[in-house]
Amino acid sequence: MGKEDVRSTLEKVSVLKVRHADDPLINFEKWKKKYQKTKIRVKKERARAKKPDWQVEREQIDALVSRYDHINARDAVKFSDFPISRKTLRGLMEAQYRQPTEIQRQTIGFALQGKDVLGAAKTGSGKTLAFLVPVLESLYRHQWTAVDGLGALIISPTRELAYQTFEVLRKVGKNHEFSAGLVIGGKDLKTEAERIHRTNVVICTPGRLLQHMDQTAAFHVPVKDLARLSLKDPEYVWVHEGAMFSTPATLEQNFVVCELHQKVDVLFSFVRSHLQKKVIVFFACCKEVQYLFRAFCRLRPGTPILALHGKQQQMKRMEVYKDFVGKKSAVLFATDIAARGLDFPAVNWVLQFDCPEDADTYIHRVGRTARYKEGGEALLVLLPSEEEGMVAQLKDKKVPINKIQVNPDKLQHVQLKLEAFLAQEMEQKERAQRCFVSYLRSVHLMKNKNVFDVFQLKIHEYALSLGLAVAPRVRFLNKAQEQKKNQKGLSEREQSEDTELRQFKAKLRGEAPATEPEPTEQDEEESTAALFLGAACNDDDDDLREVDLLTVKRRDVFSLAEDLGGEDDEFLDMPKGKKVTTLSEAKKILKRKFQVNTKITFSEEGETVQQWPIVQRSAAQQSANEELEEEFSGINVDKARERLKREDQEFDKQEYNRERPASAQDKSDDEEEEEEEETVAYLDYSGDEFDPSTLPDPDKPQKPNTDTSSITLEVSGGESSCEDNDMSPPASKRKRAAHRQPLDTGLSLAEDEELVLRLLGSS
Ligand SMILES: Nc1ncnc2c1ncn2[C@@H]1O[C@H](COP(=O)(O)OP(=O)(O)OP(=O)(O)O)[C@@H](O)[C@H]1O
Numbered sequence: 001m002g003k004e005d006v007r008s009t010l011e012k013v014s015v016l017k018v019r020h021a022d023d024p025l026i027n028f029e030k031w032k033k034k035y036q037k038t039k040i041r042v043k044k045e046r047a048r049a050k051k052p053d054w055q056v057e058r059e060q061i062d063a064l065v066s067r068y069d070h071i072n073a074r075d076a077v078k079f080s081d082f083p084i085s086r087k088t089l090r091g092l093m094e095a096q097y098r099q100p101t102e103i104q105r106q107t108i109g110f111a112l113q114g115k116d117v118l119g120a121a122k123t124g125s126g127k128t129l130a131f132l133v134p135v136l137e138s139l140y141r142h143q144w145t146a147v148d149g150l151g152a153l154i155i156s157p158t159r160e161l162a163y164q165t166f167e168v169l170r171k172v173g174k175n176h177e178f179s180a181g182l183v184i185g186g187k188d189l190k191t192e193a194e195r196i197h198r199t200n201v202v203i204c205t206p207g208r209l210l211q212h213m214d215q216t217a218a219f220h221v222p223v224k225d226l227a228r229l230s231l232k233d234p235e236y237v238w239v240h241e242g243a244m245f246s247t248p249a250t251l252e253q254n255f256v257v258c259e260l261h262q263k264v265d266v267l268f269s270f271v272r273s274h275l276q277k278k279v280i281v282f283f284a285c286c287k288e289v290q291y292l293f294r295a296f297c298r299l300r301p302g303t304p305i306l307a308l309h310g311k312q313q314q315m316k317r318m319e320v321y322k323d324f325v326g327k328k329s330a331v332l333f334a335t336d337i338a339a340r341g342l343d344f345p346a347v348n349w350v351l352q353f354d355c356p357e358d359a360d361t362y363i364h365r366v367g368r369t370a371r372y373k374e375g376g377e378a379l380l381v382l383l384p385s386e387e388e389g390m391v392a393q394l395k396d397k398k399v400p401i402n403k404i405q406v407n408p409d410k411l412q413h414v415q416l417k418l419e420a421f422l423a424q425e426m427e428q429k430e431r432a433q434r435c436f437v438s439y440l441r442s443v444h445l446m447k448n449k450n451v452f453d454v455f456q457l458k459i460h461e462y463a464l465s466l467g468l469a470v471a472p473r474v475r476f477l478n479k480a481q482e483q484k485k486n487q488k489g490l491s492e493r494e495q496s497e498d499t500e501l502r503q504f505k506a507k508l509r510g511e512a513p514a515t516e517p518e519p520t521e522q523d524e525e526e527s528t529a530a531l532f533l534g535a536a537c538n539d540d541d542d543d544l545r546e547v548d549l550l551t552v553k554r555r556d557v558f559s560l561a562e563d564l565g566g567e568d569d570e571f572l573d574m575p576k577g578k579k580v581t582t583l584s585e586a587k588k589i590l591k592r593k594f595q596v597n598t599k600i601t602f603s604e605e606g607e608t609v610q611q612w613p614i615v616q617r618s619a620a621q622q623s624a625n626e627e628l629e630e631e632f633s634g635i636n637v638d639k640a641r642e643r644l645k646r647e648d649q650e651f652d653k654q655e656y657n658r659e660r661p662a663s664a665q666d667k668s669d670d671e672e673e674e675e676e677e678e679t680v681a682y683l684d685y686s687g688d689e690f691d692p693s694t695l696p697d698p699d700k701p702q703k704p705n706t707d708t709s710s711i712t713l714e715v716s717g718g719e720s721s722c723e724d725n726d727m728s729p730p731a732s733k734r735k736r737a738a739h740r741q742p743l744d745t746g747l748s749l750a751e752d753e754e755l756v757l758r759l760l761g762s763s
Contacts, residue, residue, distance in 0.1 A: 054143060060085070061141055071109040076100065079133075082108055085140050087175035088133060095171045101126035101372070103239045108133055116231035121239035122248050123367020124343070124374075128168050136173050139200060146179055146198050153222075154203045159184040159314060160321055161341040166203045173201075183208050185314065193219070246398045247363055251370035253401040255380035257387050261461035262411075264292070266381060267353055269412045271301045271331055277348040278324075279331045282339065282365050284354035284442040286311045289333045291435035294428060295467070296333070298421050299414060304330040310337050339364045343371060352380045354439070355390055357446060359397040362390075389451035418467025433472045436463055440474055455481070 048056065067083035076082055079092050079100055092098070100108065103121035110117045111134030121127055135152045144151045156162035166182040173180070183192055183204035193216040196202065202209075212219045240246070247253065258266055267281065283289050286309040293307035304327060308320045317337075324332045325344055332338070339361060347369040356362040362380070369376025380401070382390055394401055422429040440459060446452035454477065463471035 057143065061143070065141065068113050071112065073105055073109040076105055076109070083112065084108075084133065084137060087140065088136050088172065090175050091136075091172040092129075092133075094174075097129065097172070101129075103127055103237065104130045104133070106237045106239060107131075107235075110235045110237070112137060116234040117237060118231055118234045119237040119239070120241075121237075122243075122246065123364065124248060124371025125239065126372065128165055128341075128343075129172065132165070132169055132172060135169075135201065136176060136178075139178055140176060144178060144200055146177075146200065148200065149197055150199060150202055150219075150222075151178070152201045153209075154201065155206055155209060156203060157205070157340055158337050158342075159205055160308075160317065160337060162203050162205055163318065163321070164341065164343055169201065169203065183212065185211075189215070192216075244398065245400050247366060247400070248370040248376075250373065250375040251366060251378060252376070253366060253378045253380070253399065254404045255382055255387075255391070255401055256404055256406050257382050257384055258406060259461070260383055260457055260459075261465035262406075263353060263381055264295075264415075264418070264465050265411050265413050266406055267292075267351070268296070268299065268301065268414050269406075269410055270351060270379070271296070271303065271305075272412060273410070274349060275301070275303045276329050278327065278329055278344075278346055279349040279351060280338065280344070280347055280365075280368050281331060281333050281351045281353050282356070283333060283335055285438040286335055287431070287434040287438035288354070289335055291428075291431040291466070293333045294431065295414075295418055295421065296331075299417060301331075306330055306332045308332060308334040308338050310335060336361065336365070338368065342368060344368055345371075346374070347371075348376060350376070350378045352378070354442075355380070355382055355386045355451065358448065359390075359393040359399065362394060363397065363399065383457070385453050385456040386451050389448065393451070415465055415467060418465075419469070420467075422467045422469075429468070432466045432468050436466055436468065436472055437474055440477060444476065444480065455484070 064083040064085065071082060078098060080089055082100075084092075103119055103125050107117050107119045107130045111131070119127065119130060131154075135154070139151045142151070154162075154165060156165055162184050163182060166180065169180055178200040179198060180201040180203065181192070181195060181199035183196065183202050185205060185208045189211065192208075193212065196212060196216060196219050204212075256266070271279070283292070289307050289309045290311070293305060296305050306320050306324050306327075308317060308324070312320070320332075321342075324330055328346075332344075336356075341364075350366050350369045352362070352365055356365055366376075366378040369378065380390075391401070391403075418432075422432055436459075439462075440454055440457070443452045443457065444454040459474075459477075460471045
C-alpha cells in the first residue's frame with residue numbers, strides 16, 4: 001500500500017468516528033441504558049424507604065450475622081474487622097477505641113458466635129470491653145427494647161467496679177437505644193425498684209441483686225441460668241498463659257523489709273519523696289485507713305491525701321473515686337475495695353503498706369498501675385516474719401520482684417508528732433486504738449499462718465509508732481494466746497506420758513531411762529512472743545469497745561457459743577471450766593433454777609416475813625379426791641384451771657374483806673359494787689402522794705392550754721379518744737376519791753401495783 005492509500009484510509013476512519021458520535025440512534029441507546037439503571041435504583045430506594053426501620057435493621061443484622069462464620073480473629077486489626085453493628089463501632093470510635101487489645105481480639109469473635117467464653121488476661125489489658133461489646137451486640141441482634149426488660153446482667157465484686165463498668169457501657173453504647181442501670185448498695189432502693197423492670201442492662205453488686213430478687217416484685221431475673229453458674233462447652237482464652245510473668249511487662253516491682261513499728265515512718269518518708277506522683281497505698285483494714293488518713297492530713301506531707309474504704313457512705317466513695325481520677329498528683333489510702341478492676345488513669349505507684357492476703361491479691365493491687373501500655377512502679381512493705389512465705393508465693397505466681405533497702409538516713413520519724421496529736425484529740429486517740437486492734441485482728445484472721453503470725457509482732461512498739469502511749473488491751477489475742485498455751489500444755493503432757501511409757505517399757509526390759517528432750521528453738525520463740533503480748537495486755541485496762549462488742553455480739557445473739565464451729569473455733573473453743581463469762585454464769589444460775597428478781601425477807605426466827613413477787617396463798621382448799629387423782633394420773637389441766645379460777649376469786653374476796661374499812665362492811669350490795677370500783681381506782685391513787693396519771697402522756701400530741709380553737713379536728717378527736725381510753729379515774733370519781741383516806745395495804749408501792757393488776761385481772 002502506497003502513502004496515498006494510507007492517508008485515504010485514515011480519512012475514512014475519522015469520518016466514520018465523527019458520524020458515530022453524532023448518530024442519534026446510538027446516543028439514544030446509551031441514554032436508555034442509563035435511564036433503566038437509575039429507574040431501578042430509585043425504585044429500590046423507594047421500596048426501602050417504605051420498609052419499617054426494624055425491617056431495615058433486621059436486614060442489616062442478617063447481613064452481619066451472615067459474616068459470623070467467617071470471623072478471622074487472628075487477622076483482625078481494627079474493631080471494624082469484626083461484624084459489629086455501626087452503632088457500636090461509632091461508640092468505640094468516639095471513645096477513642098480503634099484497635100482491639102489481645103483479650104478483646106481473641107474473645108469478641110467467640111462471643112459473637114454465641115459461645116460461652118472464659119477469658120483471663122493480665123490487669124489493665126482491656127477485659128471490660130471484651131465483654132461489653134458482645135453484650136451490646138447480643139441485645140442489638142435480638143432487637144431488644146425497653147419493654148423486653150432485663151436482657152443482660154453484669155455482676156461486679158465491688159460498687160466502684162460496677163460504677164466504672166457502667167460508665168464504660170454508657171460511653172460505648174451511647175448510640176444504642178437500650179436502657180442501662182447501676183444497681184448497687186447505698187442508693188435509693190425504692191427508686192431502683194420502680195425502674196429496674198424496665199432496665200435492659202443491669203450492672204450490679206451481688207448483695208443488691210439479691211435484695212431486689214427478694215423484695216422487688218416486678219423484677220424477674222433468669223435465675224436458673226444464674227444458679228447453674230457453669231459455662232456450656234466454653235472457650236477458654238488465656239491471653240498471657242505463655243507469658244514469662246503474670247504482671248504487666250511495664251511494671252517495675254520491689255519490696256522492702258522493715259519492722260512493724262517502722263512502717264508509718266517508711267510510708268511518710270515515701271509520700272514526702274513522691275510529691276508529684278499519683279500513688280495508691282493499700283492497707284489491710286478500714287480502721288487503719290481511717291486513722292492514718294487523718295494522721296497524715298495533720299502531718300501535712302505536701303500532697304493531697306484521699307481515703308477510700310468500705311465504711312464510707314456510697315456517695316462519699318464515688319466522690320473520692322472521681323476526685324482521685326481527676327487529680328494529677330495525690331495519694332489515695334485504700335483498702336482492697338480499690339484493688340480489683342478499678343481503672344484509675346495515670347497512677348505512678350502502688351504501695352502495699354500491709355502484706356496482701358495472697359499472691360492474687362498482690363497482683364490485683366499492683367494492677368492499678370501500668371495499665372494499657374503505660375508504665376508503673378510497685379512497692380511492697382513486708383515484715384521480717386512475712387518475707388519468706390510471701391516472696392515464695394509471688395515467685396510461684398511468676399511475679400518478678402526484687403528486694404531493695406530503705407535508706408535509714410532518709411527516713412523521717414513521725415512518732416512524736418503523732419503522740420502530740422493524740423494528746424490533743426481524744427477522738428483521734430480512739431481511732432489510733434481501733435487501728436491498732438483492727439490491724440492485729442486482720443493479721444490474726446489470715447489463713448496462711450506461714451506468712452501471718454500475730455504472735456511474732458512487737459505490738460507494744462507498734463502501738464507507740466501510732467502515737468499511742470501504751471498498747472491497748474486486745475482480748476482476742478489474750479484468748480488465742482491462752483488457747484495456744486493450753487494446746488502446748490496438752491501436747492507436752494502427751495509427750496511426757498509417752499516418755500513415761502517408754503521409760504517404763506525400758507525399765508521392764510532392763511534398759512537405762514531416756515533423757516528429757518531439750519526445749520526447741522520454736523518453743524523459745526513462742527514464749528518470747530507471749531512475753532510481748534503479755535506485757536502489752538497488762539499495761540492498760542482500757543479495753544476497746546469494738547473488740548468487746550464483736551465478741552459479745554457473736555455469743556449473745558445466737559447463744560451458740562458451744563455449738564459454733566469453723567473459723568470462730570479459735571475464739572470460742574476455750575477449755576471448759578476456765579472461761580468465766582457473764583453468759584456462762586447466767587446459764588449456771590438458770591440450771592440451778594434460781595429465780596431472778598425475787599426477794600424473800602426472813603424474821604430472826606427464820607420465818608418468811610415478806611416475799612416479792614407476792615405469792616398467792618392457796619385460798620380454795622383442794623379436795624382430797626383431787627389431790628389423790630393428781631398424784632396418780634398427773635395434772636388435769638381443765639380442773640387445774642377451774643381450781644385456779646376458784647382460788648383467785650376466793651383470794652380476791654379475802655383480800656377485799658381484809659382491806660375494807662369496817663364501816664363499809666354493812667353497806668348495801670349496790671353501794672358495795674360502787675365502792676369496790678372506787679377502791680380499785682383508789683388503790684392506784686395514794687391521796688396526798690403525787691398522782692402520775694394526772695400528767696400528760698408524753699407520747700401523745702399535746703393540746704395547747706390556752707387556744708383550743710387552733711387544734712384541728714383530727715387532733716382533738718384523737719386526743720379525746722385517747723382520754724377516753726385513759727386508765728386514770730373519771731373526774732367525778734377522782735373528786736370523790738380525793739376525800740377518802742388512802743387505803744393502807746401494808747405493802748410497798750410496787751406491791752400495791754401488783755395487787756391492783758391482779759384485782760383488775762380477776763374482775
Ligand atoms: N481497645 C482499646 N484501646 C485503647 N484503650 C483501651 C482498649 N481497651 C481498653 N482500653 C483501656 O485500657 C485500660 C484498662 O482496661 P480495663 O479496665 O478493661 O482492663 P482490665 O483488663 O479489665 O483490668 P483489670 O484486670 O485490672 O480489671 C482502660 O483505661 C481502658 O480504657
